[in-house]
Structure formats: structure tokens, C-alpha cells
Amino acid sequence: MAIGRKVLCTALSTITRGYATAAKAATHEPSKLRNMALVAHIDSGKTTLTESILLSSSYISTSGSVDTGSTTTDFLPAERERGITIQSASIPVKWKDWTFNLIDTPGHADFGMEVESASRVIDGAVVLIDSVEGVESQTKGVWKQLDRYNVGSRIVFLNKLDRPGASFRSSLRSLLSHRFHPQPMPLALPIASFDQLAYSQAEPGIQGLVDLVNWEVWKWDEEGGSSCCPLPPDPGADSAEFLPSNHPVAPLLLPARTQLLENLSMHSEELMEHLLELPPGSSSYGEVKPSMIMPHLRAATIRNDVLPVLCGAAAKHIGTELVMNYVGELLPSPLDVKHDHQVAKSSVRMLAWKVSWDKRKGWMTFVRVYSGTLKRGDSLYNVNQHSRERVSKLLLLYASQSEEVDQLPFGSVGVILGFQHTRTGDTLVSYDKAKSETSSLAAIIPPPAVISASVTPTSFSDLAPVQTALQQLSRTDPSVRLDLDNQDGQILVHGLGSLHLEIVERRLRDEWGVQFEFGKRRVSYREGLGPGLDPLQLESDTWSPAGANPVTIGLHLKLRALEPEEIGDPAWDGNIVVNSAGVPLQSSGNTSDHSSVYIGQGLASTLLNSPHTTLPLTKVHIEVAGYDIPANAPPSLLTGASAAILRQRIRKAGPGPVMEPYVALKISVDENSLGKVVKDLTENGGEVHDLGGTNEDELGGYPEDGVYLGAAWLSPSGTPSHEGGKQPQLKRVVRAVAPLSRLLDYSKRLRALSGGHGTFELTNAGFQEVSDARRLEILTEIGRA
Numbered sequence: 001m002a003i004g005r006k007v008l009c010t011a012l013s014t015i016t017r018g019y020a021t022a023a024k025a026a027t028h029e030p031s032k033l034r035n036m037a038l039v040a041h042i043d044s045g046k047t048t049l050t051e052s053i054l055l056s057s058s059y060i061s062t063s064g065s066v067d068t069g070s071t072t073t074d075f076l077p078a079e080r081e082r083g084i085t086i087q088s089a090s091i092p093v094k095w096k097d098w099t100f101n102l103i104d105t106p107g108h109a110d111f112g113m114e115v116e117s118a119s120r121v122i123d124g125a126v127v128l129i130d131s132v133e134g135v136e137s138q139t140k141g142v143w144k145q146l147d148r149y150n151v152g153s154r155i156v157f158l159n160k161l162d163r164p165g166a167s168f169r170s171s172l173r174s175l176l177s178h179r180f181h182p183q184p185m186p187l188a189l190p191i192a193s194f195d196q197l198a199y200s201q202a203e204p205g206i207q208g209l210v211d212l213v214n215w216e217v218w219k220w221d222e223e224g225g226s227s228c229c230p231l232p233p234d235p236g237a238d239s240a241e242f243l244p245s246n247h248p249v250a251p252l253l254l255p256a257r258t259q260l261l262e263n264l265s266m267h268s269e270e271l272m273e274h275l276l277e278l279p280p281g282s283s284s285y286g287e288v289k290p291s292m293i294m295p296h297l298r299a300a301t302i303r304n305d306v307l308p309v310l311c312g313a314a315a316k317h318i319g320t321e322l323v324m325n326y327v328g329e330l331l332p333s334p335l336d337v338k339h340d341h342q343v344a345k346s347s348v349r350m351l352a353w354k355v356s357w358d359k360r361k362g363w364m365t366f367v368r369v370y371s372g373t374l375k376r377g378d379s380l381y382n383v384n385q386h387s388r389e390r391v392s393k394l395l396l397l398y399a400s401q402s403e404e405v406d407q408l409p410f411g412s413v414g415v416i417l418g419f420q421h422t423r424t425g426d427t428l429v430s431y432d433k434a435k436s437e438t439s440s441l442a443a444i445i446p447p448p449a450v451i452s453a454s455v456t457p458t459s460f461s462d463l464a465p466v467q468t469a470l471q472q473l474s475r476t477d478p479s480v481r482l483d484l485d486n487q488d489g490q491i492l493v494h495g496l497g498s499l500h501l502e503i504v505e506r507r508l509r510d511e512w513g514v515q516f517e518f519g520k521r522r523v524s525y526r527e528g529l530g531p532g533l534d535p536l537q538l539e540s541d542t543w544s545p546a547g548a549n550p551v552t553i554g555l556h557l558k559l560r561a562l563e564p565e566e567i568g569d570p571a572w573d574g575n576i577v578v579n580s581a582g583v584p585l586q587s588s589g590n591t592s593d594h595s596s597v598y599i600g601q602g603l604a605s606t607l608l609n610s611p612h613t614t615l616p617l618t619k620v621h622i623e624v625a626g627y628d629i630p631a632n633a634p635p636s637l638l639t640g641a642s643a644a645i646l647r648q649r650i651r652k653a654g655p656g657p658v659m660e661p662y663v664a665l666k667i668s669v670d671e672n673s674l675g676k677v678v679k680d681l682t683e684n685g686g687e688v689h690d691l692g693g694t695n696e697d698e699l700g701g702y703p704e705d706g707v708y709l710g711a712a713w714l715s716p717s718g719t720p721s722h723e724g725g726k727q728p729q730l731k732r733v734v735r736a737v738a739p740l741s742r743l744l745d746y747s748k749r750l751r752a753l754s755g756g757h758g759t760f761e762l763t764n765a766g767f768q769e770v771s772d773a774r775r776l777e778i779l780t781e782i783g784r785a
């Protein structure tokens, strides 16, 4: 009888939950840990999915909402007011016998530093896609960030399938057209409605899912409660409890599972052999046990051979348990990931991936333990700051709440109280191993700052508190750069965008309570290398310190501007600084080669401050071919020598081009505002690249052959908005690049130009050379004309 087959899954609406009960039971068995993040374009639903996960895992008893400012992870006042995530929150979540250290990250590019540092410490990620929009600009940004930190194992979650215009098929196609992965593999199919009539009337929505691996059908009620039941081998021939065989989706299921198994068998000989041995008969693929599939799917996900795709609607809790099950089943544990820095298990080695300040707790340092077990009271050595730190307390943090623990074992993520000097990206090792293990783990590099504002303390007595607040804030957010004493005696803060600076201002007032005036936002400019040097010439210069000991230090340098196709090193603010073997020098931190660090520090100080304009230099390639220093001279003199010699050389090269930050814009407006918007862009130095199509990058995408895409009617929701064709409201998409300096008030301007109907997205497009007229304007602005 059908009822006998029914398996009741977690009924979300009926469970009462004790706060943090799940967390208390958190396991630290490394094979059961999943250090993972939710990443996506802004507004894709990361915080909503986090909230739904916390609800499903019994962590909270009622789900909060970003729309009412009541979520667990977005707890800063500025986050709740705006409904956006500003800082990453890491929460341990217990699900079945796994513990996920879940990090909800911001989607806005201005807070990219948070994604950068989260990407550094996770082993896998869930990438959300708004299934009305498909892949968006910042989805591509976070995808590249994950690539940069070798986070290969990802699961895609196609969210918001309840919205009109959502499309399962177009979202999958957009993964291919943007070359995310050649083998996206849907593990679940959406059921828009269990009422068959809804399909013939093309009613948008989602009520259930079919799990193609576990071969189950899931159904959600209005309150988000779920139940599931197994499927027969061929659901098109035999009815399941929720799914009669004449339901439109039923005949699709066996072919969808067949394709999944065949595609997966391309990456597993064992599975291929198993499939070949199946008895002939159309339904035999429906009889393959999940336990036969899962290990192969896990191995293929960890090797990044396939990209598992799930779907649902986080706001209605649809698909949440499947996401959690597959995170546990498929994403790697710390044991599955090869870390170059994973050394002997006995001694502690860890990375500080985030530092934050709390009025009550003081400095909180978020760490991931890469080897050994960290204990309360441990004494550690900070390899980057050359300082000793002591662990006074260890915490597991549940967003704004915390639980004290005695130890953090290998692979885990937690918070340390009591550190005095540690900054984001620092490596710490057991103090007694400090002599033998001084190499640092790969650093976390903030994206370049493109905008600044002056901070003027309200009165003289506010100066010291403002400076302290700024220094503390930049310790928590390394993408905020400070210029505490620029040439006009002003304090300048540099950030990643207008919104970033707005939040900096807000945090200084709310969290530090200091009194100041925040000046007008100004973009940050750069200078390139002047034309007066022979790029191939290896030149040697010497320098002697004034007064003191009459020693002479020599440095052999080759200097040239970057070629157009060369990409500068973010750690060197867009320059490339290497030794003669092509290995990048470090401008801070620690290596066994102290001389190269001293040289790096000297070069960095001159690169920050051009002798011509005082602007930072960018797009300069420096090769340090060697140096001469007398045996009795302290190697630290290399810092002053390198700074002076580079300054000399840059003077000799003559003034270089002035550059300013550009942004790529995607503006969506009604047809009738198009002319005004384009005219305004052109008048403001913008260059319009594309005026029409809504589907980008279709050319050059991965082929669709062999990939299961499902039928278009699976999401019966009218015309999908991102699969070509005309938009229902005749929206036009303009793509352009323009100087950031002319777009600082663009949201206001676009509102006026488009009668309030336009939307836009900005992404940084790097520094570009300006015209002579603009150069003069900029030099006048900075007092260097």
C-alpha cells in the first residue's frame, strides 16, 4: 500500500527547537567536518538559505527574514537596515552526523574582501543562482575568487524557482554559456505543482522536487514542512504516492536519471561496469541503489569533474534539506583536500582569516586550524608579525552568540580571544616550533582600493580616538586602507567602492562612537612608469645612508611598464616585483630569505608614493637581479637603500601616465529611456559596448550536447528573462565602461534619467590611462599641477 512507502521527512513547522542545542553537539571528527560557504551575486538568497538551513538543523525555532531585518547572520544594524550582508558570518551547523562550518558571505562587490578571506579557508562552496536572472556579474566574480583559492568542489543551487520568470533550464544553460563547467549535473528536478492542471495553465511556482540520486519525490506544504517518498523504478509507468504516473513530470524522470548515471560513469570505471551489468529492461536505471551512486558522485565532485546542481526556493524552505544532505555527502572534509601547508599533525599551524572587534569581547580572531589541535592557554608565534600571542579563550561563534570550548582540533574553524597583534591573513604556529616552521601560509590579499574620503576629527580631542578607531577598523577589514598623514595633513580612508565607504562611516559612528566629519568621496588615482628608461637594460645603482656608517649598498634592477596583456599582482597593488628567477618578492611577512623581504619593503614604500605626483605607482614590472651589501652592514639597511634607489630610477624615467579606476556597468532600462542613458554615459567619459541583447557571452560557451537541461515547461512561468528573446517589459540592457569618478552619484542620476525604472550593476574594471585634459584636472585636484 502506498502509505507503507511514505517516509516522513523533517516537518519543519512542527518541531520545537532549543537555541544552539545542535551546536552543542557539534562534532570535530575531521572526516565529518564541512568547511563551506554560500557565495553568489547580491540578492540571490544566501542569507535566506542560511536562515532556512539554521531552521532545518534545529538551530533556531522560527525563521527570520532579510525583508524584516530579523535574520541570525545579518546582525549588524547596517545589514538589517539595508537587507544586505556586509560581513561574513561563520556558524557551526549540525546536520545528521556532519558538522558544517557555514559561512554566509556578502554578494556586493564592495565587500569582496569578505569573500576573499572566506574562500581562503573553505574546502567547498554552494553557489546560489537566482533562477530568474541566471549567472550574473558578481556570480562570475565569486566563481573566479573560488578558482583563485583552489576551491574546486562546488554545488550550484538554483534558487527562487517560485518566482514568475524563473527557469530551471535557462539557469542551467547560463552555467554553460558562461563557461562555469562543461558538465553541470542536475541532481534534482523541480515540480512546479502536484496539480497537473497548473502545467497546462503555465502557472509559475514550485511545490516539490525529485531527488534523482536517492530516487525520492519531495513535497512541501505552505508552512515549509516537507515529506518525501521513494519512487518506483519507472515513475512514468507506476505511480508513487505524491506523483501519479500521468503527472507531466513523471515520464521525464527515468530518462533524467539515466543521463545522470551515464554522464557520471564517464568519470568512474566501476560505475560504468555496474551499469553494463544491469539486466536489460527500460527501468533498470531506476533500480540502481543510491549507495552505488553516491561514492562516485562524491569523488567526481571533489575532483571537480562534475558540477552538481540542486534547485528550490529558499524563502519557502524548498530544497534546503537536499542542499544540506548533498553538502554532507559530496563536499570534501579537511582530510579530502590536499593543503600544501598541512604539516606534521602534532604541532599547531593555523591561519587567521578574519579579525573583528567587539565592545564586550575585544579582539576576536577567526582561525582555521591546518594541523594539530589548538588548546586554550596555548602560546603561539605569529610568523607574519614576528610576535608572540596567547590564546585566552576559544569560542565557537553562532553569529552574535557564542559558546566557549577548550580546544579546536585539526580542520576546524573557531574564534580566539586575547590576541594583540594578529591581522587577517597571518599564520600562527606553536611557539616552541617557531624556530623551525616560519614559512607562512598563502596570504589573503585585499582587492585594490579605488575610492577615498577624508576623515576630519570634530575637535582636537577627537583626533586620537578617531585614529585608534580607524586603525582598529582597518585591522578588522584589511580592504580599508589608511593614509593617516597625507601631504595636506588630512586623514584619508581608501575603500573598494562608495557603499564600502558609506559602511565605514557608519561603523565608525555606531561601533566606535567617535566624532568626525566625513569628506567628499574621491576616487583613488595611480601613476604609471615614465618613458625615459630602457626596458631591457639591467641597471645598477648604489646608495649610502646619510651620516652614520659610510657603507655603500648596490641594487641591480630591470624596470619596465607592464605589457597590455600582463596582469599585475594584487599583492603588489597591480605591479609585478620578482627576483631574477621570476619569484615574487614579499613586501611584508616572513620567508627564510630576510634580505628579499627588506628589499621588498623598500620597493613597496616607493611604489606607494611616486616622486613625481605622490600617487601610488601601478603596472610597473621590477626585476631584482641582485644586490651588494658589505658583510659587516646590517641587512635591514637594504630597505632604505631599495626605497632610495627605486625613487632615483623613477625620477630618471620621468613623469608617467596618470590613471584612474574604471568600472564596467550593466544598466537595465525601459526602451524609452535608452537614448538619455546612453547620452549621459558618453558625456561622462563612458564607452558603450553593447546596447541590445539580454543574453551575454552565448558565444564560446560550453556545448550543451550530453548535458541534461530538462524541458522548458518544467518551470512554467512565462518567458524566461535571460534566455534570449524579447523581455516582456521591453527592457534594454546597456553594457559600458566608464570612469568611476563620474559615477559616484549614479543611482540618483539613473533614477532621474529612467523615471525610477532603471537598475544597474557596477564591477571594477581596473585602472586606465586618462587623456591630457583629464590628467591636468586630476593633478589640480591633488595639488600637483
Ligand SMILES: Nc1nc2c(ncn2[C@@H]2O[C@H](COP(=O)(O)OP(=O)(O)OP(=O)(O)O)[C@@H](O)[C@H]2O)c(=O)[nH]1
Pocket: 040, 041, 042, 043, 044, 045, 046, 047, 048, 049, 066, 067, 083, 084, 085, 086, 105, 106, 107, 108, 159, 160, 161, 162, 163, 312, 313, 314, 315, 316
Ligand atoms: N521569491 C523568492 N524570493 C527570495 C527567495 N530567496 C530569497 N528571496 C528574496 O530575495 C531577496 C534577497 O535575499 P537575501 O537572502 O538577502 O540575498 P543575499 O544573497 O543574502 O543578499 P546579499 O547578502 O546582500 O548579497 C530578499 O528579498 C529575499 O526575501 C526565494 O526562494 N524566492
